[in-house]
Amino acid sequence: MTQTLSEAKITFVGAGSMAEAIVRGLVSGGSGDTSRIVMLNRSDRERLESLHRRYGVSFETETDRRDEAIRSADLLVLAFKPKDAAQGLLALKPLLRPGQLIVSVIAGMSIGTMEGILGTAGQPIVRTMPNTSSTIGLGATGISFSSGVSAEQKRLAVGMFESTGIVSVVDEPQINIVNGVSGSGPAYIYYMMEAMIEGGVRGGLDPEEARRLTVQTVLGAAKMVETTGEAPEDLRRKVTSPNGTTQAALETLDHLGFQEAVIRAVLRCTERAQEMGEAVSATAASHTK
Numbered sequence: 001m002t003q004t005l006s007e008a009k010i011t012f013v014g015a016g017s018m019a020e021a022i023v024r025g026l027v028s029g030g031s032g033d034t035s036r037i038v039m040l041n042r043s044d045r046e047r048l049e050s051l052h053r054r055y056g057v058s059f060e061t062e063t064d065r066r067d068e069a070i071r072s073a074d075l076l077v078l079a080f081k082p083k084d085a086a087q088g089l090l091a092l093k094p095l096l097r098p099g100q101l102i103v104s105v106i107a108g109m110s111i112g113t114m115e116g117i118l119g120t121a122g123q124p125i126v127r128t129m130p131n132t133s134s135t136i137g138l139g140a141t142g143i144s145f146s147s148g149v150s151a152e153q154k155r156l157a158v159g160m161f162e163s164t165g166i167v168s169v170v171d172e173p174q175i176n177i178v179n180g181v182s183g184s185g186p187a188y189i190y191y192m193m194e195a196m197i198e199g200g201v202r203g204g205l206d207p208e209e210a211r212r213l214t215v216q217t218v219l220g221a222a223k224m225v226e227t228t229g230e231a232p233e234d235l236r237r238k239v240t241s242p243n244g245t246t247q248a249a250l251e252t253l254d255h256l257g258f259q260e261a262v263i264r265a266v267l268r269c270t271e272r273a274q275e276m277g278e279a280v281s282a283t284a285a286s287h288t289k
């Protein structure tokens, strides 16, 4: 029988900000009985209770029941930090069923590393890179599959992230660059917004007005690219009158290396994901020695 996303039992291992962003997207997308979603955390019962109150999800804190929530899940979402990944995966290893679907949102950690730690080449693993805008249904998620993922499991995993925004299926080696563009991307935009607000305030605007104008400008610019289908470059040209104010502003950005700084940030982020993935392998190797 084919299983739908609204029937699938989903257990989150790690109940931090990314897990909450996905849950909030799932719940507001109206996908089934939310009590079938179980949240587990290393500690912090209050956090789990708060998620239960806000989204109607279940949670477990007692060892036997936590283990059962892991064993019985159709989709096991790994949502802990890379620094906790080696230990977290080793603890899961004895609880996994063959064929049980693992979905990782952990930055940097490759499918090969997960297979190595779990000691199973055939376990279906979905490696993803979502972002926190999933919270409001405007997420952008890169997703890739190990060879053991069935067509039905792919559909479930893609469906889960589609309920939180858009999904790009990519080859696994590209997940780190997705991290550089959209996984960490919201932070670059927030950083630019902080600077625009600060510029407005320095120029004499009230901070709240500077914030309001900045938010609408970023929203409007993103919507213009989406709605018109025009290239950002062409839209930028339309704002830029020859020898006008925008040109003066862009020349200042060019002088300070804005474009190159952003490109280098995206690529450095990608490289950092690779480094973090390698650190997980090294930690796992030291645990299993």
Ligand SMILES: NC(=O)C1=CN([C@@H]2O[C@H](COP(=O)(O)OP(=O)(O)OC[C@H]3O[C@@H](n4cnc5c(N)ncnc54)[C@H](O)[C@@H]3O)[C@@H](O)[C@H]2O)C=CC1
Pocket (backbone or CB within 6 Å): 013, 014, 015, 016, 017, 018, 019, 040, 041, 042, 043, 079, 080, 081, 082, 084, 087, 088, 091, 105, 106, 107, 129, 130, 131, 132, 183, 184
């Ligand atoms: N925050 C973001 O924008 C994004 C984060 N990610 C990835 O999502 C993962 C989680 O990130 P956040 O939610 O920001 O971290 P977080 O620190 O908010 O949450 C992680 C949670 O996992 C729990 N945890 C650690 N080890 C555990 C274990 N063995 N069993 C159960 N729970 C455990 C911790 O107690 C913590 O509450 C990271 O691997 C990160 O790379 C991916 C895309 C975007």
Ligand SMILES: O=C(O)[C@@H]1CCC=N1
Pocket (backbone or CB within 6 Å): 107, 179, 183, 184
């Ligand atoms: O900063 C991080 O490592 C995580 C991964 C993508 C966004 N936040």
